[in-house]
Amino acid sequence: MIVLRNVSKVYDFSVTALDDVTLSVPKGDFVFLVGHNGAGKTTLLSLLVRADQASSGVVLVGGQDLAMLRESDIPLLRRRFGIVFQDLKLFPGKTVAENVALALQIQGHTGRRAYQSAAEALELVGLQHKSSSLPGQISGGEQRKVAIARAIVHRPEIFIADEPTASLPPDTAWEITTLLMQINRLGITTLVATHDRDVVDGFSRRVVALDNGRIVRDVQIGKFQEN
Ligand SMILES: Nc1ncnc2c1ncn2[C@@H]1O[C@H](COP(=O)(O)OP(=O)(O)OP(=O)(O)O)[C@@H](O)[C@H]1O
Ligand SMILES: [Mg+2]
Structure with a gap:
């Protein structure tokens, strides 16, 4: 590969x-x-x-x-690729779910599909219950998980x-x-x-x-x- x-x-x-x-x-x-x-x-x-x-x-x-x-x-x-940089680059004014879904929307997916995939990715990292939180309202470890969810939401190779x-x-x-x-x-x-x-x-x-x-x-x- x-x-x-x-x-x-x-x-x-x-x-x-x-x-x-x-x-x-x-x-x-x-x-x-x-x-x-x-x-x-x-x-x-x-x-x-x-x-x-x-x-x-x-x-x-x-x-x-x-x-x-x-x-x-x-x-x-x-x-x-799914990429997690050291600087997580989460948007502070957007919710956890919005941050993850945005990665797909940028690639042209519709909102509904993007949010469904975001929910699945957040479930995988165990953070579905924080979907509506802002990055500033969750812990450092949880922020890392959001960045991971965002990196895999499009199912990279x-x-x-x-x-x-x-x-x-x-x-x-x-x-x-x-x-x-x-x-x-x-x-x-x-x-x-x-x-x-x-x-x-x-x-x-x-x-x-x-x-x-x-x-x-x-x-x-x-x-x-x-x-
Ligand atoms: N954009 C750049 N311009 C000039 N030198 C650079 C640049 N990026 C990295 N370097 C230099 O290249 C070398 C390798 O850096 P790199 O960032 O790849 O190391 P690293 O293993 O990731 O280190 P760390 O564990 O600190 O993150 C270092 O000497 C660094 O100073
Ligand atoms: Mg480095």
Whole structure:
């Protein structure tokens, strides 16, 4: 589903954010992307959605070479993704349900259908009872869940999250990660950039470690297999 072949990304002719990265993520896989601050995690995710372009190497999403993509095709590429950024970008003046439904309405779905899908997505993340609340009226963990619901409401092929458990208490971080596993079980290829060692150690999944823009580890940790 995702292939990076000898991908490098150099910012401002001097900062090497990714250095000859080769990585393959099959359809349906779950990957934790780990590494210190500045290791290149966010850069890697941003190349996948063409928020940025590789300086060299090949990036393929579903067989499509992103270097060949026209600007006008970028929205279509992004629709294949569900994306949760660190900054959640929820609209403060819109309710939880409106925030989730809006993601579909922007893509041209009618209000009724959008709200029905939003209700299903909110049910999946366990927040249907907060549909009428404003983002400011719910907790940080719940806001994260709304962002996740919004990211999956259009049933993407690939889900990417950048630090989805940052600054959350351990039990909430665990809950959110369980949710990501659930999303993955729907068949959605999932990549999660995280610093959260407890989360990575607790769930036996593939871990790709970046250090200074290079992949230094790519292992399937098999402590226990949860089904
Ligand atoms: N737009 C940019 N312009 C210039 N340098 C950048 C840009 N984005 C990232 N960098 C640099 O590229 C390197 C990789 O950054 P990146 O944000 O990918 O790391 P990260 O692994 O996500 O770090 P963190 O854990 O802090 O989020 C860093 O040295 C960073 O300063
Ligand atoms: Mg980052």
